[in-house]
Amino acid sequence: MLTIDHVTKRYGKTIANNDISFSVDSGQIAILLGPNGAGKSTIIKSIAGLLRFAGKIEVDGHPNKTLEAKRSLGYIPEMPATYDLLTVGEHLEFIRRAYRVEDDGYGQRLLERFELWDKKDKLGKELSKGMLQKLSICCALLHKPKVLVFDEPMVGLDPHAIKELKLLFRELKAEGAAVLISTHMIDSVEDYWDIAHIMVGGSFAATKRNTPEEIKAQSLEDLFFQITEGKETGGGVKV
16 A cells, blocks of 8 residues: 655765665555664655655555555654644545545544534634644544555544544554554554664664563563664664
8 A cells, every 4th residue: 555665865965764674554544763863754755756866666466656556645744734814624525535435424523523613613723733733634534545644643632632643543454544654752552563773874773563472581671772772783773
């Protein structure tokens, strides 16, 4: 569903992503873990088509910058990309028309789930950061994409929204969506992930699968700190 093939992104002489390759299959939740500056947001923005890069990215079998790929992709940025002078309801109407989605009540159900329905007539500029984040999530989900990419989705959310988002991750997985979540907060991903890639310095330092054998051998948290605190040299360790 989502394929990243030998992607490199440079800013002048700085390499933000260095020859990264991985995939996220249908019904799979993949995690990008790493400290600030590891290159997580760069690869996420590359997937979303916001950056130029060397290599190849495909969404549902289509090059990521094509219309076909964009119809299959839902992108939730770290900083909500909303409009100050549109109401909450108008945001969803704008997305619905852009994707030519019939109004089947799904938008209202999303707003109710994230406790925004009573805010449907409020302007974007009147919302808190947490409310804007919830609105961003609702907008990205409205067209029911096959591939969803979340960049630090828990930041700024209240406890209810965090609970609902975690439930949503599991529902998307059960429905066959491919989900990629970038975060630096290990406790936010808990046990619902299938595969985790730990990033350091723009590259993958380790890849771990969520199986009883691998978790028993070493927890994701232990592996993360072993690598990021300098006790592991990297080099594409796979466990």
